[in-house]
Amino acid sequence: MSAAKPRSNQGFGRAALVALALGYLALFLLLPFGVVFAQAFSRGLATYLHALTDPTARSAIWLTLTVAAIAVPLNLVFGVVAAWTVTKYDFRGKSALITLIDLPFAVSPVISGLIYVLLFGAHGWFGEWLYAHDIKVIFAVPGIVLATVFVTFPFVARELIPVMQAQGRDEEETALSLGATGWQTFRRVTLPNIRWGLLYGVLLCNARAMGEFGAVSVVSGHIRGLTNTMPLHVEILYNEYNATAAFAVASLLALLAIVTLAARAALESRAPELKRATKTAGGHP
Amino acid sequence: MQAALAPTIPFTARKPRRVLPGFGLSLGYTILYLSLVVLIPLAAIFLKTADLGWNRFLQVVGTPRVVAALELSFGAAAAAALVNTFAGLLVAWVLARYEFPLRRLVDALVDLPFALPTAVAGIALTALYAPNGLLGRLLEPLGIKVAYTPLGIVVALVFIGLPFVVRTVQPVLEDLDHEVEQAAATLGANGVQIFLRIVLPAVWPALLTGFTLAFARAIGEYGSVIFIAGNMPMRSEIAPLLIVTKLEQYEYAAATGIAVVMLLISFFLLLGINALQAWSQRRLLGTT
Numbered sequence: 001m002s003a004a005k006p007r008s009n010q011g012f013g014r015a016a017l018v019a020l021a022l023g024y025l026a027l028f029l030l031l032p033f034g035v036v037f038a039q040a041f042s043r044g045l046a047t048y049l050h051a052l053t054d055p056t057a058r059s060a061i062w063l064t065l066t067v068a069a070i071a072v073p074l075n076l077v078f079g080v081v082a083a084w085t086v087t088k089y090d091f092r093g094k095s096a097l098i099t100l101i102d103l104p105f106a107v108s109p110v111i112s113g114l115i116y117v118l119l120f121g122a123h124g125w126f127g128e129w130l131y132a133h134d135i136k137v138i139f140a141v142p143g144i145v146l147a148t149v150f151v152t153f154p155f156v157a158r159e160l161i162p163v164m165q166a167q168g169r170d171e172e173e174t175a176l177s178l179g180a181t182g183w184q185t186f187r188r189v190t191l192p193n194i195r196w197g198l199l200y201g202v203l204l205c206n207a208r209a210m211g212e213f214g215a216v217s218v219v220s221g222h223i224r225g226l227t228n229t230m231p232l233h234v235e236i237l238y239n240e241y242n243a244t245a246a247f248a249v250a251s252l253l254a255l256l257a258i259v260t261l262a263a264r265a266a267l268e269s270r271a272p273e274l275k276r277a278t279k280t281a282g283g284h285p
Numbered sequence: 286m287q288a289a290l291a292p293t294i295p296f297t298a299r300k301p302r303r304v305l306p307g308f309g310l311s312l313g314y315t316i317l318y319l320s321l322v323v324l325i326p327l328a329a330i331f332l333k334t335a336d337l338g339w340n341r342f343l344q345v346v347g348t349p350r351v352v353a354a355l356e357l358s359f360g361a362a363a364a365a366a367l368v369n370t371f372a373g374l375l376v377a378w379v380l381a382r383y384e385f386p387l388r389r390l391v392d393a394l395v396d397l398p399f400a401l402p403t404a405v406a407g408i409a410l411t412a413l414y415a416p417n418g419l420l421g422r423l424l425e426p427l428g429i430k431v432a433y434t435p436l437g438i439v440v441a442l443v444f445i446g447l448p449f450v451v452r453t454v455q456p457v458l459e460d461l462d463h464e465v466e467q468a469a470a471t472l473g474a475n476g477v478q479i480f481l482r483i484v485l486p487a488v489w490p491a492l493l494t495g496f497t498l499a500f501a502r503a504i505g506e507y508g509s510v511i512f513i514a515g516n517m518p519m520r521s522e523i524a525p526l527l528i529v530t531k532l533e534q535y536e537y538a539a540a541t542g543i544a545v546v547m548l549l550i551s552f553f554l555l556l557g558i559n560a561l562q563a564w565s566q567r568r569l570l571g572t573t
Contacts, residue, residue, distance in 0.1 A: 013476060014383055021379040022391065024372055028444055029397050032409040035419065039412055078318045085311040089303050097315070099559060103323055106555040108505025109403075110525040111544045114532065115326040118333050123537060125329065149322055173304050182306035204399075211402025213508035218529060231404040231508070238408050238512065247412075250405040257400035265393045 036254045039247035051237075051245035052252070059225045060233035060249070063141070067216075067229060068209040071148040075205055079156025080198065084190070087164040088172065098161065104153045112150045113218025116143055139221030144229065147215040152205045159201030160194055163274065167193055196271040200264065207260040211253055327548075334545045337538055345542040350518055351527065355546065358524040361435060362503035365442030370496045372443075373450025374488070380451070381458035395451050398444055403508025410441055411512040433515030438523065441509040446499030453495035457488050490565035494558060501554040505547065 041048055051057060082101055086094055104112065118124050120137035130137060137143045171193070175185040191198075213231040220227045222236065230249055237246035268274055334342060345351070379385075380392050398406065414421045414431040421432060431437045461484065469479050507525040515521040522530075524543055531540040 017375065018379050018383055018385050021376045022385075025376065025391065025394065028372075028447070029394060031419070032406060032413055032444065033397060033401065035409045035412050036405060039409075078315070081311050082315045082319075085308075085315045088305050089308050089312070091308075091312065097319075099555070100319060100324070102555070103327070106501060106551045107327070108507065108525050108528075108544075108547055108551070110507050110528050111330070111505065111548060114528060114540060114544055115330050117532065118329045118537070118541065119326055123535075146322075150326070153322060169305065176305065185305070207400050211400075211405070213402060213404040214525065217507075218532065231402050234404050234408065235512075243408075243412070246408055250402075250408060253402045253405050257397065257402070257405075260400045261393050261396055264396070265389070 033254065036247055036250050039243060040251040042247075043244050047244055048248045048251075051248035054245070056224050056228065057233060057245075057249055060228045060230045061252070063144070063228065064210050064230040067141070067145055067148050068206055070145050071152055071209045072202060072206050074149055075152050076156050076198075076202055078153070079158075079160055079201055079205075080194075082157040083160035083164050083194075084186070086161060088169055101157050102154050104150055107150075109151060109212065109214025110218055112215040113147045116146050116150075116219055120146075138219050139223065140227060143219035144216050144227060147219045148209050148212055151212050151215050152209045155205035155208065156198070156201035159204065160197050163194055163197035164190075196267055196274055200267050200274055203260050203263055203267075207256060210256055330541055330544055330548065333537070333541045337542065341538065342542055342545075345539045346546055348539075350522075351524075351539070351543055353519045354522050354524040354527040355543070357435060357438070357522065358504055358547075359550075361438045361442055361523070362500050362506075365439050365446055365503050366496050366500035368439070368443050369446040369450045369499045370492060373447055373495055373499075374454055374492060376447070377451045377454040377458055381455050396448050398446075399448050403445070403506070404512075406444055407441065407509040407512035410437075410444060410509065414440060414513065432513050433521065435514075435521050437513040437515070438510050438521065441513050442503040442506060445506055445509055446503050449498040449502060450492070450495035453498065454488055454491045457491040458484075461487055490561060490568065494561050494565065497554055497558050497561065501551055501558070504551065504554075 052061075082097075086098055117138055120126055120130060120143065122131070122138070124138075135142075137146070171189050172185050175189045176182070180188065211231060212229075213235070216229055217232060217235070220229070220232055222228060222232060224236070228236065230253055234246050234250045234253070237243075237249065337345065346355075376395065380388065380395070411432055412418050414424070414437060416422070416425050416430075416432065418432070424431060429436075431440055466479050466483055469483055474482070505525060507523075507529075510523055511526055514523060514526070516526055524547055528540045528543050531537075531543070
């Protein structure tokens with residue numbers, strides 16, 4: 001142990017590196033984050049609250065919650081089934097399937113919106129049919145939901161695959177041999193084993209669903225009070241030189257980020273194996 | 286040996302070992318949902334571009350404005366990823382190796398750019414670096430303009446990309462055997478030699494993966510960039526923004542053309558990342 005004790009100049013180098021890293025993080029991560037709150041409250045609490053209770057702000061908050069409430073459960077179910085499929089069975093093309101699940105991460109948010117415009121927009125493949133049946137997808141809520149589902153598609157699966165891979169299949173196979181049905185095995189054996197990983201994936205999926213900007217921006221049409229999500233509302237306010245109100249709404253999204261990170265840290269201390277599995281797997285947003 | 290194995294071969298060859306029920310249903314649902322949400326919509330963009338024909342496609346993506354936007358997007362993304370490679374290695378090293386107060390808090394903080402919505406990051410960075418902003422005011426007298434210039438784009442992409450490098454490099458550093466470094470130190474190697482000869486060779490595949498991940502993300506990034514960029518055609522207009530602009534002007538051919546170029550490059554990067562990870566995993570298994 002005594003050999004590991006740092007010599008004095010080593011201790012100095014150590015302190016310098018720590019200071020350099022912390023300075024960098026403070027300047028590039030913490031400062032922008034702090035600015036959000038400083039700007040939001042720059043004209044006092046009354047202005048802040050006014051910006052949040054404005055009817056267009058309230059409808060933006062409501063729409064964001066609605067979209068997340070649809071998109072997250074859809075991708076939650078998919079994530080569990082996909083992770084179950086690739087970890088509990090052997091089949092050909094498995095690694096190709098895993099790569100395809102990751103695909104939305106490689107696509108620019110703007111392109112994620114564009115593909116749905118090409119399908120459902122006025123000049124799109126199904127545009128005329130939708131118009132004839134009076135169904136609006138693009139520049140309406142369904143388009144926003146679709147784009148959100150696309151960009152948050154891999155999150156739950158991505159978090160669960162390494163967790164389930166590490167757990168293997170022995171417990172499920174034992175349950176089956178003791179007479180449990182497939183569904184019972186899943187509910188009583190698999191689900192309790194993956195619950196923290198699942199929660200973790202849902203958290204990340206939800207944060208992205210509520211915060212997505214590019215993809216939603218392309219399909220939304222920016223109709224105030226109707227198709228404006230919170231990030232889009234932030235953009236509109238900012239472009240109207242109403243920076244204080246923009247930062248007020250942005251501060252809610254920043255709080256969401258804090259809550260997500262805090263919950264993530266809490267989950268990691270509860271289930272340390274998560275940290276390993278997800279950090280190595282997911283250099284992903 | 287051969288005789289003992291023989292009876293089992295036909296059995297395993299006929300059917301892979303699938304003990305758990307529900308394979309058909311699970312795989313079917315996975316592939317159906319994947320196709321409906323991801324594969325078919327993505328295919329639309331390629332089919333739409335195929336309609337254009339090769340000449341028209343080249344014409345659309347070859348205009349000076351499009352070329353300038355693509356060059357800017359890739360150039361700024363590469364510059365930002367390079368900055369993040371060095372900064373990310375430093376942060377990962379400090380987090381993996383040193384104990385200091387609030388280390389766990391700082392560790393969690395690194396993921397902030399993942400959790401913070403891009404539009405929020407965009408307006409916050411713009412407020413900081415605008416000529417009258419907290420940092421902009423300090424930089425202006427030095428003749429450095431960040432907001433509304435290509436430099437601002439790089440700053441936004443540096444913010445977005447940091448966690449990619451830290452999170453790929455940190456676990457490798459944590460796994461690295463301290464004893465090798467200590468042995469080198471007792472044999473008289475100095476800190477720089479230990480870093481260059483022992484740490485860097487172990488860590489560079491992860492570093493390269495982190496660079497590629499940050500680069501891939503930065504190419505397509507939109508929300509954090511458009512506020513700070515200034516968005517001047519030919520100068521500070523990124524490719525994703527040009528797609529949006531073309532779409533708003535109903536120039537679908539141009540929008541899809543740019544998108545296809547970006548998608549193809551992103552796919553190759555994704556394949557590269559997967560190959561890199563497979564290779565570095567083999568390398569790790571091979572050496573230990």
